[in-house]
Amino acid sequence: MLDIDSLNEPQREAVLCTEGPLLVLAGAGSGKTRVLTYRIAHMVQDLNVPPWQIMAITFTNKAANEMRERLGRLVGPSARGMWVSTFHSMCVRILRVDCELLGFSKSFTIYDDDDTKRLLKDVMAGLDLDPKRWPVNSIRGKISQAKNELKAPGVYADEARDPVSKVTARVYAVYQERLKMANAFDFDDLLMYTYLLFKNHPDVLEAYQDRFRYLLVDEYQDTNHAQYAITKLLAAKHQNIMVVGDDDQSIYSWRGADIRNILEFEQDYPQARSIKLEQNYRSSGNILNAANAVVAHNTKRKQKRLFTESGDGEKILVYMASDERDEGRWIAGEIDKLHNEGVSYEEMAVFYRTNAQSRSLEDMLLRAGVPYRIVGGTKFFDRAEIRDVIAYLTLCINPADDMAAKRVINQPRRGIGKTTIEHIENVARNSNLTFMQAAEWCLADETLQMRTRNAIGGFVGLINDAQSYGGELRKVIEAVIDRSQLIQALEQERTDEAESRIENIKEFLSVVDEYVESHEIDESALPPEGINLLADTRQLSPDSLEDFLEWVRLRTDLDAATDDDQFVTLMTVHSSKGLEFDCVFVAGMEETLFPHSNSSRDPQGLEEERRLAYVAITRARKRLYLTCAYARQIFGETHANPVSRFVGEIPSELRKSAGLGSSGFAGTGWEKRGSRRGISGSGKEAGGGRVFGQSSAGGTRPRSYTGRTSPNAEKKSAARVTFAVGDIVDHKTFGRGRVTKVDGDTLHIKFSKGNVTKKLLKDYAPIVKINL
Ligand SMILES: Nc1ncnc2c1ncn2[C@@H]1O[C@H](COP(=O)(O)OP(=O)(O)OP(=O)(O)O)[C@@H](O)[C@H]1O
Numbered sequence: 001m002l003d004i005d006s007l008n009e010p011q012r013e014a015v016l017c018t019e020g021p022l023l024v025l026a027g028a029g030s031g032k033t034r035v036l037t038y039r040i041a042h043m044v045q046d047l048n049v050p051p052w053q054i055m056a057i058t059f060t061n062k063a064a065n066e067m068r069e070r071l072g073r074l075v076g077p078s079a080r081g082m083w084v085s086t087f088h089s090m091c092v093r094i095l096r097v098d099c100e101l102l103g104f105s106k107s108f109t110i111y112d113d114d115d116t117k118r119l120l121k122d123v124m125a126g127l128d129l130d131p132k133r134w135p136v137n138s139i140r141g142k143i144s145q146a147k148n149e150l151k152a153p154g155v156y157a158d159e160a161r162d163p164v165s166k167v168t169a170r171v172y173a174v175y176q177e178r179l180k181m182a183n184a185f186d187f188d189d190l191l192m193y194t195y196l197l198f199k200n201h202p203d204v205l206e207a208y209q210d211r212f213r214y215l216l217v218d219e220y221q222d223t224n225h226a227q228y229a230i231t232k233l234l235a236a237k238h239q240n241i242m243v244v245g246d247d248d249q250s251i252y253s254w255r256g257a258d259i260r261n262i263l264e265f266e267q268d269y270p271q272a273r274s275i276k277l278e279q280n281y282r283s284s285g286n287i288l289n290a291a292n293a294v295v296a297h298n299t300k301r302k303q304k305r306l307f308t309e310s311g312d313g314e315k316i317l318v319y320m321a322s323d324e325r326d327e328g329r330w331i332a333g334e335i336d337k338l339h340n341e342g343v344s345y346e347e348m349a350v351f352y353r354t355n356a357q358s359r360s361l362e363d364m365l366l367r368a369g370v371p372y373r374i375v376g377g378t379k380f381f382d383r384a385e386i387r388d389v390i391a392y393l394t395l396c397i398n399p400a401d402d403m404a405a406k407r408v409i410n411q412p413r414r415g416i417g418k419t420t421i422e423h424i425e426n427v428a429r430n431s432n433l434t435f436m437q438a439a440e441w442c443l444a445d446e447t448l449q450m451r452t453r454n455a456i457g458g459f460v461g462l463i464n465d466a467q468s469y470g471g472e473l474r475k476v477i478e479a480v481i482d483r484s485q486l487i488q489a490l491e492q493e494r495t496d497e498a499e500s501r502i503e504n505i506k507e508f509l510s511v512v513d514e515y516v517e518s519h520e521i522d523e524s525a526l527p528p529e530g531i532n533l534l535a536d537t538r539q540l541s542p543d544s545l546e547d548f549l550e551w552v553r554l555r556t557d558l559d560a561a562t563d564d565d566q567f568v569t570l571m572t573v574h575s576s577k578g579l580e581f582d583c584v585f586v587a588g589m590e591e592t593l594f595p596h597s598n599s600s601r602d603p604q605g606l607e608e609e610r611r612l613a614y615v616a617i618t619r620a621r622k623r624l625y626l627t628c629a630y631a632r633q634i635f636g637e638t639h640a641n642p643v644s645r646f647v648g649e650i651p652s653e654l655r656k657s658a659g660l661g662s663s664g665f666a667g668t669g670w671e672k673r674g675s676r677r678g679i680s681g682s683g684k685e686a687g688g689g690r691v692f693g694q695s696s697a698g699g700t701r702p703r704s705y706t707g708r709t710s711p712n713a714e715k716k717s718a719a720r721v722t723f724a725v726g727d728i729v730d731h732k733t734f735g736r737g738r739v740t741k742v743d744g745d746t747l748h749i750k751f752s753k754g755n756v757t758k759k760l761l762k763d764y765a766p767i768v769k770i771n772l
């Protein structure tokens with residue numbers, strides 16, 4: 001039963017106001033997401049709104065899953081019929097039904113970052129553009145921006161004035177053509193084409209408007225223009241749109257998010273009700289006041305009041321480490337202490353501003369035996385062998401995908417060399433064929449040697465056959481992998497590297513199992529007959545290869561790699577949005593890192609960094625730790641930077657200090673470091689030991705000692721602290737096992753189940769060390 005009484009007055013008002021446009025603009029932890037969820041539950045349970053008329057949009061798949069689970073608890077199984085998804089997933093579902101109207105076929109592929117970059121490089125090479133002069137990343141950024149602003153190549157070209165924009169316009173036009181030929185969308189296309197579909201096909205739009213009478217969008221402050229425009233079209237007819245957000249938490253402007261979307265909601269919908277929430281239920285007083293004090297330094301913001309009725313709680317602990325290793329070690333020690341006091345690992349998180357910082361933190365956590373997981377762990381899917389498998393699978397459903405075809409035509413080696421591939425490409429270009437079609441054509445091309453033609457024939461036959469495989473998903477995927485000969489080729493290499501690649505491909509099969517288990521179709525959740533829009537857009541099917549690939553592609557770097565819960569979470573501040581933890585550590589609170597030097601030069605960038613600090617601080621419920629290092633290795637150089645200004649912006653009575661010279665900088669002493677200049681050089685000069693007389697930091701050690709760069713050093717570190725022969729581990733699938741050999745990143749583990757030994761990559765395998 002829905003307990004509306006547990007809500008405060010304005011929260012209840014927002015839940016009960018179910019018709020017409022509604023804006024909830026409120027600070028962190030004030031219950032915006034809770035209100036949005038309760039409002040849906042109220043509509044379904046108390047007002048009998050059919051669940052399939054509801055569309056809720058969240059920022060990450062993880063947030064969507066959480067919301068779906070919560071709704072499941074609140075309203076029971078009927079919750080399954082509603083769409084709770086990210087913008088991108090929503091667009092994929094819509095495009096799967098109607099993309100033919102835009103000239104695509106339903107088996108389209110979604111290109112991720114890597115595919116996108118490869119295709120762009122290809123296009124730029126074709127246009128004779130020197131990648132040194134025109135870095136592919138910046139061109140990609142500009143194209144992405146254009147798409148987020150809904151500018152088609154023609155419009156973009158008309159507006160291009162400066163040389164970079166002109167070059168971008170040329171690349172953009174060809175790139176779009178190539179995507180279309182490959183029957184592929186990049187991430188930004190998903191939004192842009194959905195918009196175009198709605199814009200150019202009013203009947204389609206109207207069908208969706210009538211189906212989704214109720215639209216709810218969380219984290220609205222971070223929507224970009226395309227998302228804004230789609231929402232606006234969808235809501236135009238019935239105007240039942242609720243958006244919630246916080247202008248102080250807008251942290252994605254670098255990706256095209258436009259804070260005006262929230263600030264101008266009232267102008268877009270003159271009838272809109274606007275509700276403010278002012279009570280924070282998440283954080284203790286000191287933490288909330290610290291967050292308020294920091295964000296108050298921003299000038300461009302709507303003034304907001306945010307109070308809490310929970311007590312002051314603990315002060316914020318600021319730790320000054322001698323270097324990043326000391327920082328990691330201290331954090332690991334505190335986590336251990338908290339854990340001994342009864343705080344579970346999943347209630348703790350470590351945030352950092354940039355991904356590069358995670359390495360030293362991870363290393364220290366590993367050494368201390370603290371189980372952790374990294375959000376943003378899509379790296380498994382980025383591995384070459386996994387990409388190969390995905391390319392084969394992709395070709396089975398979309399043989400027009402040229403990038404996939406080129407990736408695996410000679411992977412494993414079939415004797416189809418570079419010249420032959422170029423020859424096929426030329427045929428494709430000249431005859432307007434896809435790469436696969438051109439390859440098939442080349443079978444009869446007598447300018448090619450018989451041996452080459454046979455090799456091409458083998459590949460073409462493989463893909464043609466694989467397209468007809470049917471039955472259970474896992475069986476189909478196994479058959480494709482088997483037919484591809486990827487594993488057999490790796491087996492012949494007989495190297496440890498190849499062994500671990502084989503293990504990874506096998507691990508991929510457990511990903512398939514995970515997908516199948518979590519996507520059992522629930523017929524009862526489908527809307528009634530007659531709502532034929534849904535004919536194709538039901539839940540992802542556990543049997544469909546196409547749906548599986550879609551699921552793989554849409555796992556974003558913001559989604560947790562695993563939902564297992566006995567882990568401390570490591571993540572960037574960006575990906576922490578919307579989440580909460582009892583204890584939060586924010587590492588690297590130094591100028592140039594946080595605020596980041598890329599953004600802090602202009603006032604707008606600095607304000608966004610400050611909002612990011614606000615997001616970080618407001619994730620903590622009970623305890624907040626901010627750490628900084630006197631000296632830090634960044635990309636092989638030692639830097640000493642002043643403590644972040646954001647620390648200084650927290651009133652001194654709310655914080656206490658620990659670590660280096662802690663007696664000196666409880667208050668104003670902080671700012672003195674502001675004058676110290678960065679030093680660079682070898683790690684020796686900046687080592688904690690010599691400069692500060694603290695030997696615990698051990699900063700004189702060469703950097704490679706911690707890392708995966710030197711196999712020798714790695715052996716030492718793995719054997720000493722991380723994993724050693726004899727360690728007992730627990731694997732998610734294989735259960736208990738014992739480490740029998742440590743070889744660089746690879747662990748040889750003998751599992752009791754089936755008495756088998758497996759070689760697993762310590763960074764990727766789902767294993768935890770058990771301290772007996
Ligand atoms: N009326 C209430 N009574 C008790 N707990 C509440 C109430 N409202 C919200 N909470 C709790 O406060 C915490 C913060 O709520 P929620 O995550 O919905 O805030 P939010 O405004 O969405 O935060 P953010 O801006 O960080 O996304 C949650 O643990 C939620 O369950």
Ligand SMILES: [Mg+2]
Binds near residue numbers: 032033218578
């Ligand atoms: Mg929220």
